[in-house]
Amino acid sequence: MxxxxxxxxxxxxxxxxxxxxxxxxxxxxxxxxxxxxxxxxxxxxxxxxxxxxxxxxxxxxxxxxxxxxxxxxxxxxxxxxxxxxxxxxxxxxxxxxxxxxxxxxxxxxxxxxxxxxxxVDPKSDIDVINLELVFSDLDQIEKRLEKLKKGKAKDSQSKVKEEAEKYALEKIQQALMDGKPARSVALNYYEKDAVKHLCLLTMxxxxxxxxxxxxxxxxxxxxxxxxxxxxxxxxxxxxxxxxxxxxxxxxxxxxxxxxxxxxxxxxxxxxxxxxxxxxxxxxLGLRTYFTSGEKESKAWTILAGMTAPQAAGVIHSDFEKGFIRAETVSYDDFVAAGSLAAAREKGLLRSEGKDYVVQEGDVMLFRFNV
Missing domain, CATH: 3.40.50.300 (P-loop containing nucleotide triphosphate hydrolases)
Known part of the structure; x- marks a missing residue:
């Protein structure tokens, strides 16, 4: 990513x-x-x-x-x-x-x-920039709320999403008026998803x-x-x-x-x-996992909490679609064993399925079928 x-x-x-x-x-x-x-x-x-x-x-x-x-x-x-x-x-x-x-x-x-x-006044400098970001977000939210009031949702699903967005934006608007950034506002998953498209600066x-x-x-x-x-x-x-x-x-x-x-x-x-x-x-809550072989060793960036298929998808979408399993060993165990083959012989290489949450420093080999 x-x-x-x-x-x-x-x-x-x-x-x-x-x-x-x-x-x-x-x-x-x-x-x-x-x-x-x-x-x-x-x-x-x-x-x-x-x-x-x-x-x-x-x-x-x-x-x-x-x-x-x-x-x-x-x-x-x-x-x-x-x-x-x-x-x-x-x-x-x-x-x-x-x-x-x-x-x-x-x-x-x-x-x-x-x-x-x-x-030189760091507090003043920070305030200047943060206020500009707040003003920009307030202007964008005002325009978006006006549009939501005028628009009519085409179906019930769209209506639910628009209501979630309106409710979230009103909460964020109040926080911004109080001088607080959008990221300080507690939003549930649906509210976050509903306002994501606005790319608010203070978020x-x-x-x-x-x-x-x-x-x-x-x-x-x-x-x-x-x-x-x-x-x-x-x-x-x-x-x-x-x-x-x-x-x-x-x-x-x-x-x-x-x-x-x-x-x-x-x-x-x-x-x-x-x-x-x-x-x-x-x-940003990011993690690193590795793939390593004779051709290349490579570091991959993923979000914390990603499962093995999602991590495989960072390499290629086909890896995620056709995911079978991930042969996995921790970085420390790989180094102690000296190679992937040696880690397998010592029983340190695990076969992880679709629900496995990738850990920081995992060395992985994906098996997939498309």
């Missing part, structure tokens, strides 16, 4: 610098003025997972294919974007197309980089990316701006990751063998990309 994360933020918070750094051959023009990113830049990033390389080595695979995540660099929003200020409406429509929002928040002081509002999970100076990377808790973002993220039921976009940018210029040493010198063990992707997976 493809995963899209939209990177948003006010102008000059380090958003495009971060995008350039995490996306190989990123083409966003990072410059010190608003709206330097006009069309959203899109880049595919491999999900770092050391388990894949271990499996590839054990299976003597010809290649290792990691899971991927698509980052979309969405141009700087400003106050009034929902009324078309800056280049707002166009950018708000781009956010509707992503699965999650990564909101870059400036937590560093630098007199050479002008802040759009004249001072999307948000991760706040606290962008700090290089000197704050090892001990971000000493930065009062980061602590403000942490408190807000907790209130808003959102994730938070601390990153230095400048460090990520510098890493891209170093040979891979020197990157680890550079990070160690800063007091951290890995780049921010790994943390960012892990937090995104966690917030």
């Amino acid at each position: 493809s995963l899209r994360a939209g990177i948003v933020g006010l102008p000059n918070v380090g958003k495009s610098t971060l995008f350039n750094a995490v996306v190989e051959n990123g083409k966003a023009q990072a410059a010190n003025f608003p709206f330097c990113t006009i069309e959203p830049n899109v880049g595919i990033v491999a999900v770092p997972d050391p388990r894949l390389h271990v499996l590839s080595k054990l299976s003597k695979s010809q290649r290792a294919v990691p899971a991927s995540i698509e980052f979309v660099d969405i141009a700087g929003l400003v106050k009034g974007a929902s009324q078309g200020e800056g280049l707002g409406n166009k950018f708000l429509s781009h956010i509707r197309e992503v699965d999650s929002i990564l909101q870059v928040v400036r937590c560093f002081e630098d007199n050479d980089i002008v802040h759009v509002n004249g001072k 999307k999970p948000i991760i706040y990316v606290a962008n700090v100076a290089e000197s704050d990377l090892a001990e971000p808790e000493n930065n009062p701006h980061v602590n403000d973002v942490k408190n807000l993220a907790s209130e808003l039921q959102s994730g938070i990751v601390t990153i230095s976009a400048q460090v990520e940018s510098e890493l891209t210029e170093l040979p891979s063998e020197e990157r680890t040493e550079f990070l160690k010198s800063l007091g951290v063990s890995e780049s921010g990309l790994g943390n960012l992707i892990r937090e995104t997976y966690s917030l």
Whole structure:
């Protein structure tokens, strides 16, 4: 399954610098003025997972294919974007197309980089963007409710669905009027399904990316701006990751063998990309399973709770339609055994049926018939 994360933020918070750094051959023009990113830049990033390389080595695979995540660099929003200020409406429509929002928040002081509002104030920055998302959703809900009032359902099934949508939208509308995001509203399965087509912006999970100076990377808790973002993220039921976009940018210029040493010198063990992707997976409720053989070892992304046939369908719809069984072994058991064949001999390979819920790190071989 493809995963899209939209990177948003006010102008000059380090958003495009971060995008350039995490996306190989990123083409966003990072410059010190608003709206330097006009069309959203899109880049595919491999999900770092050391388990894949271990499996590839054990299976003597010809290649290792990691899971991927698509980052979309969405141009700087400003106050009034929902009324078309800056280049707002166009950018708000781009956010509707992503699965999650990564909101870059400036937590560093630098007199050479002008802040759009004249001072570094993470809470104010977050409020500006969140309010624009709220206003945009309110406008969309108002139009949709008006349409539902005028329309007449063709059959009883459509009528039930429309009633569920109307009830859900009224609940969401009230929450938005109170300054709360749509994702904070308790909806049942039918209500969620009924409003899904609207792609409400405040329904999307948000991760706040606290962008700090290089000197704050090892001990971000000493930065009062980061602590403000942490408190807000907790209130808003959102994730938070601390990153230095400048460090990520510098890493891209170093040979891979020197990157680890550079990070160690800063007091951290890995780049921010790994943390960012892990937090995104966690917030979206995603899991990884593997297929591994001589031809290739590959990581696959699925939603937590997916059954074996559904996981097989991520590879190809025929796998799901003609599913017979899934020969399954946990990652740890596969590594301990040394190969799929050895795992089978030791009785570690299980034959799982249609109701099996795939677990994180399962190594699977699907049997199907079409």
